[in-house]
Amino acid sequence: MDTAVVVVWLSMVFIVHVSGFTHNDVIGRNIHVQPNLGLKQRTAIQDVVTILSRSHADRNVYPSAGVLFVHVLEREHFKGEFPPYPKPGDSSNDPITFNTNLMGYPDRPGWLRYIQRTSHSDGVLYGSPTAEHVGKATIIEITAYNRRTFETARHNLVINIMSTEDYPLPYQAEFFIKNMNVEEMLASEVLGDFLGAVKNVWQPERLNAINITSALDRGGRVPLPINNLKEGVYVMVGADVQFSSCLREVENPHNQLRCSQEMEPVISCDKKFRAQFDIDWCKINLVDITKVVTIHSNRPDPGTGVLPDIGEYNPPSESLKSRDFFADFLITLAVPSAVAMVLFTILGYSMCCRREGVDKRNMQTPDIQLVHHSSIQKSTKELRSMSKNREISWPLSTLPVFSQSGEVVPPIHPDNYETTSMPLMQQCTALPTHSSLRPPPTGQAAYYHKRGL
Helix, strand or coil, X not given: CHHHHXXXXXXXXXXXXXXXXXXHHHHHHHHHHCCCCCHHHHHHHHHHHHHHHHHHCEEEECCECCXXXXXXXXXXXXXCCCCCCCCCCCCCCCCEEXXXXXXCCCCCCCCEEEECCCCCCCEEEEECCCHHHCCCEEEEEEEEEECCCCCEEEEEEEEECECCCCCCCCEEEEEEECCCCHHHHCCHHHHHHHHHHHHHHHCCCCEEEEEEEEHHHHCCCCCCXXXXXXXXXEEEEEECCCCCCCHHHHHCHHHHHHHHCCCCCCCCCCHHHHCCCCXXXXXXXXXXXXXXXXXXXXXXXXXXXXCCCCCCCCCCCCCCCCCCCHHHHHHHHHHHHHHHHHHHXXXXXXXXXXXXXXXXXXXXXXXXXXXXXXXXXHHHHHHHHHHHCCCCCCCHHHCCCEECCCCECCCCCCCCCCCCCCCCCECCCCCCCCCCCCCCCCHHHHHHHHHCC
């Protein structure tokens, strides 16, 4: 009897799942149909129903356009999806990560973002849907990965965006909070405290959080892991009344000057935020949508993206004539090569065949000039040969002081004589007469005269 009852219960669970009933409806119907089952059987059946409903049921949410949407992916909700299935109350700390994407696409919609700091923290889907998505069901596939057992579980989140009458709110203010990360600001209690502080300062009848953006998405730097530094977060809120005098204090010239000097402006209502939120008042942005001029672009209509019909495609004929490239070859290579050969021939003839030669040069040079140059060459060779043999006595011209007679004169000390009035050459004792002077020998005679022959 008990086995038959269990089979009947399992059949009912399968039928209810196919028909699309929710988990709570299934449990309620089970309780009313068979109230006299034993406690052990009832617990086992409830566990089976819970696993089936969590694995396949879609969850529907109904956010409003222009209002911040936050959906938390709780790790505790997905722990029961991975075998061995834990019982309620069992504690496990397996690392779980999530992957989210639009059904049929590799990524999420442009307005929806996702963040999960570590594999041991919950994931968060957040964003601000726009009016163009109103009435369209957005199905987000959520895949959970157990990094210890490598098991996966998949859920679907159906986002039904609703329209609002006061969308968008006419007055919007964006605050930059320096001591918060985006996942900390998305917590309901923290966001509620911030909206309460803004409402206390602004005093609107209707106040909504429009969007939350991490400072890293605005070009901010990753903070150093010291002193509990935070990334910072931009929070945009909207209201239906004009900005309060406290919010407009940042626009006065004195505070603008302090902001330009990287100093904190003086804001009277900062003390209402300072206890929990460190706001950078220099980065506050006040937007009045009623005064914003909409600029319409004159871009052409993109059209349907379908090319116009140009008829049937006719490929080129296979019997094409081959093209002769010989003329192109001659123009490209042969002509420059011929010009280069002519220039090379002219240059070679000028350098090799038009040289005068040593004999022709000597024939055109006077004999006295040839003798003079030959004597210089011979003297140079003689000095080189003498420098190789250090035992030969030094010539008189290399001595410190010499005279025309060949007599060695000791050097004159500069302290004993006046060197400025002394002649460069010492005078000889007996100057030769004019009749005894002879012209110096030249040519070969000069060479033998120098050698003392």
